[in-house]
Amino acid sequence: MALVNEHFLKLQSNYLFSDIAKKVNAFKVTHPKQPLIRLGIGDVTRPLPPACIQAMHKAVDEMADMDTFHGYGPEQGYEFLIEAIIKHDFAPLGVSLSPSEIFVSDGAKSDTGNIGELLRWDNSMGVTDPVYPVYVDSNIMCGRSGVREPDGTWSNVTYLPCTAENHFIPSVPDHRVDLIYLCYPNNPTGTALTHEQLKVWVDYALKNDTLIVFDAAYEAYIREPDIPHSIYEIRGAKKVAIEIRSFSKTAGFTGVRCGYTVIPKEITAATLGGERIPLNPLWNRHQCTKFNGTSYITQRGAEAVYSPEGQRQVRETIDYYMENARIMRTELQNSGFDVYGGTNAPYLWLKAPEGMSSWKFFDHLLYNMNIVGTPGVGFGPSGEGYLRLTAFGRRDDCIEAMQRIRSHS
Numbered sequence: 001m002a003l004v005n006e007h008f009l010k011l012q013s014n015y016l017f018s019d020i021a022k023k024v025n026a027f028k029v030t031h032p033k034q035p036l037i038r039l040g041i042g043d044v045t046r047p048l049p050p051a052c053i054q055a056m057h058k059a060v061d062e063m064a065d066m067d068t069f070h071g072y073g074p075e076q077g078y079e080f081l082i083e084a085i086i087k088h089d090f091a092p093l094g095v096s097l098s099p100s101e102i103f104v105s106d107g108a109k110s111d112t113g114n115i116g117e118l119l120r121w122d123n124s125m126g127v128t129d130p131v132y133p134v135y136v137d138s139n140i141m142c143g144r145s146g147v148r149e150p151d152g153t154w155s156n157v158t159y160l161p162c163t164a165e166n167h168f169i170p171s172v173p174d175h176r177v178d179l180i181y182l183c184y185p186n187n188p189t190g191t192a193l194t195h196e197q198l199k200v201w202v203d204y205a206l207k208n209d210t211l212i213v214f215d216a217a218y219e220a221y222i223r224e225p226d227i228p229h230s231i232y233e234i235r236g237a238k239k240v241a242i243e244i245r246s247f248s249k250t251a252g253f254t255g256v257r258c259g260y261t262v263i264p265k266e267i268t269a270a271t272l273g274g275e276r277i278p279l280n281p282l283w284n285r286h287q288c289t290k291f292n293g294t295s296y297i298t299q300r301g302a303e304a305v306y307s308p309e310g311q312r313q314v315r316e317t318i319d320y321y322m323e324n325a326r327i328m329r330t331e332l333q334n335s336g337f338d339v340y341g342g343t344n345a346p347y348l349w350l351k352a353p354e355g356m357s358s359w360k361f362f363d364h365l366l367y368n369m370n371i372v373g374t375p376g377v378g379f380g381p382s383g384e385g386y387l388r389l390t391a392f393g394r395r396d397d398c399i400e401a402m403q404r405i406r407s408h409s
């Protein structure tokens, strides 16, 4: 008899997007003629940059010829992409990395979800709250999060509240934790950390021997100076931080699937006996065992993101989303809402009217304005009383949604 991993059973009551889908479907049954505007799920809507399409077409043609066909590639990623990543994403920041410190993958979700496999189940962990649910859920699956408390939190997770009161900037824990997940620019609050603010975290990690998993999936949306694009811009970070990036929100690769993880050679974790073990070769072993590489065609597409045309096209797309964000932010403020984010990230974090819960606010937008958002409480307890809107929609939908909100306020 195979025994189930019972940690999975703890997850069942906790699936945000299926709960939203159920509510939206119920609405559609009772209101079949009402046109809905979906500003909820964080998927992009603009097509791939033409430079990527062209590169992928070329790669498909190569696959059609015996002389240029590519079968299994290196599990860590092709050299051409790794070199482009180092040259364009890190060298301009003054960060030097060697090719063996980069692991190309099929996206940031897999890497953020799997990275915990390198660590014992009984490490303590911390997350900023609210945050991308994968960090906590993947730790629940291996038993690291402990047990669910009556208030829905997990006994072995330190939650670091991010609310309007602290301007969504989390304080470091007042005790030490072994593992911390940080996501900046942040999903869902849309906030970013300055150099000074991120340095506080790196210093905490250095002092407490804490491993930081830094999710920089939204790095390309940073607009303001003094916001670091990589945690390695902070002195000492290579000793304590793993950085995870994605082509999904940068270049519209949500359906193509490509990302990468940086594991500097200096990063180590301890055995119970106190020996320090470098995590880079362990992750290499993990990937070689459980992953057979991102497709050649995809990696050629990702490489094209770094060509001059690719860079221009990516910038245009991000400008489009960020103009949506600007319009939404201005309109929401004009309608009397407290709204955060949308300056260095494609997310707007909207405070529900006084006394209204996240789900009540969700229902209010759905039934009275036919707009789908994401209830903030789905991202963690401190998300209660907020709602996330994304700027990934079409411009006319964003404008129409803002008009509906304005006419109801």
Ligand code: PLP
Pocket (backbone or CB within 6 Å): 042, 106, 107, 108, 109, 110, 112, 132, 183, 187, 215, 217, 245, 246, 247, 248, 253, 254, 258, 259
């Ligand atoms: N990390 C964050 C913070 C995200 O918001 C998302 C997707 O929404 C991901 C990772 C997943 O990215 P990918 O498409 O590369 O798996």
